[in-house]
Amino acid sequence: MDLLSIVVPCYNEEESVKLFLNEIQSILSDYNFEVIFVNDGSSDNTLNVIKNLADSNSNVKYISFSRNFGKESAIYAGLSNANGDLVCLIDADLQHPPSLIPEMIESIRSGEADVVAARRTSRKGESRVKSIFSHMFYKVFNRVSQITLVEGATDFRVMKRIVVDAVLDLPEYNRFSKGLFQWVGFETKWIPYENIERVAGESAWSFGQLVRYSVEGVVAFTTIPLTIVIFLGTILSVVAFLYMLFIIVKYLIYSDPVQGFATTMSVILLLGGIQLLSIGALGKYLEKTYTETKKRPIYIVRESNIDEEC
Ligand code: UDP
Ligand code: MG
Numbered sequence: 001m002d003l004l005s006i007v008v009p010c011y012n013e014e015e016s017v018k019l020f021l022n023e024i025q026s027i028l029s030d031y032n033f034e035v036i037f038v039n040d041g042s043s044d045n046t047l048n049v050i051k052n053l054a055d056s057n058s059n060v061k062y063i064s065f066s067r068n069f070g071k072e073s074a075i076y077a078g079l080s081n082a083n084g085d086l087v088c089l090i091d092a093d094l095q096h097p098p099s100l101i102p103e104m105i106e107s108i109r110s111g112e113a114d115v116v117a118a119r120r121t122s123r124k125g126e127s128r129v130k131s132i133f134s135h136m137f138y139k140v141f142n143r144v145s146q147i148t149l150v151e152g153a154t155d156f157r158v159m160k161r162i163v164v165d166a167v168l169d170l171p172e173y174n175r176f177s178k179g180l181f182q183w184v185g186f187e188t189k190w191i192p193y194e195n196i197e198r199v200a201g202e203s204a205w206s207f208g209q210l211v212r213y214s215v216e217g218v219v220a221f222t223t224i225p226l227t228i229v230i231f232l233g234t235i236l237s238v239v240a241f242l243y244m245l246f247i248i249v250k251y252l253i254y255s256d257p258v259q260g261f262a263t264t265m266s267v268i269l270l271l272g273g274i275q276l277l278s279i280g281a282l283g284k285y286l287e288k289t290y291t292e293t294k295k296r297p298i299y300i301v302r303e304s305n306i307d308e309e310c
Contacts, residue, residue, distance in 0.1 A: 004033040004105065004158075005084030009074030013092040014045040021053055021060070023098050031105070034059045036306075037092075038078045041068030054305055066300040072175035073299040075155065079164055081306050088158045095196050096156035104158040104191065113189035115181070117157035119150060121192045130207065137214045145222035147182040150190060157181070173292050176213075176220040183221070219288055225281040232274060 006024060010017060017037065024035060037050045039062060047064050054060040063077050075089060086105060090096045096118060104116035138151045155177060159167075166184040167177075218225070250256060 001032045002085040003083060004028070004031055005082035005087045006033055006035045006101075007038065007075065007078030007082055007087060007089045008035060008092050009038050009040055009071050009078065010042060010046050010050070010092045011040040011068060011071070011074070012042045012044045012046060014042070014049050016092045016094060017046060017049050018053065020092050020094055020098075021057070023094065024101075025057075027098050027101060031102075034061055034082075034084065036078050036081055037062040038074040039064040040071065040074040041065045043068075061304075061306050063304040063306060064302050066302040069299045071155075072177050075177050076168075076175060077299045077301070079168055081304075082164065085161050086158055087161070087164045090156050096154060097193060097196065100156075100191055100193060101158065107189050108158060108160060112187075114160045114163050114186035115157055115188045117181070117188060117190055118154050119190045119192050120152040120154060120195045122195045130210065133210070137217075141214075141217060141221075144224040145179075145218070147179055147221055149178060149182060149217075152192075153178060153190070155181075160186075162186075171298075172220075173294075173296060173298060174216065174220055174288050175298065176217045179217055179221045215284070219284050223285070226285065229278040229281055232278070236271070236274070 008017075008020065013020075021035065024033075035057075037053075037060065039047045039050055047062075050060075050062045050064075054062055061081070063081060065073070065077070078089070079087060086108060088101055088104070090098065090101075100118060104118075107113050107116045135151070138149055142148050163184060163186050166186070167180055170180055170184070
């Protein structure tokens, strides 16, 4: 029977992991599966809880990072170490209902899709402001990038080996998994589900982090901000040139004395703002190029019960 690998990024999930494993075990009792917990530098007791679970369950593996590297890194580590013919990526906090997994596997086995992913249809338990901004982000992102992100799409998914390998072939350091999963393509089926609040602990996402995450996504998947800068520059140059002609002609006809302090100030401030913004946009891409060229590892393992052969 095909092996199913279940990859679970964990950051401060001491209360969730055991509940999570119980749930998985009861739902997948008929399947041949391994669970790979990736402890992403938790500051609570998550690692010990996971180790205890691994001691009593031979199909529980773990990888523990040397510090918190972020969920994207945890996902990469988990996928890299998964041996399954099918790989399931799921959160530890039970916000991704494991009860969907058998249905997802079925869709793949029947040849309907290469990837079956879950899509949240409600945003219960999330603030209104967050929802509105999130909605706007999807709208704008899909307009300007080559890939299309599905609104409410989560990382929760079951993938065929071929899809996992394709994702792992993208070795970039700045990982925006939502985009990477779309970028590799393949036949994807979406399963809608209602948002569920986490069983324990708290979400690590602040509003500021969400904004940063959106910027990451834009920079990783489109260079449109640079095009906008060129466009703005062109328009402004043309307008400035016309205005210059206007001033010269006006001077020749009326030979006006110096005037227009307000206009001068507004133009200087406006241009200053646009220039700083443009440099900022450039800088963001430069930053990404800079971090990529350093070729730092995506994660560092402190301990694990997986042999280093893979
Ligand atoms: N997570 C992680 N590293 C981090 C933050 C989160 O591995 O730095 C894990 C976390 O343990 C959970 C999943 O990523 O399993 C989703 O995190 P969270 O529930 O905080 O995000 P949300 O559900 O609010 O999107
Ligand atoms: Mg969560």
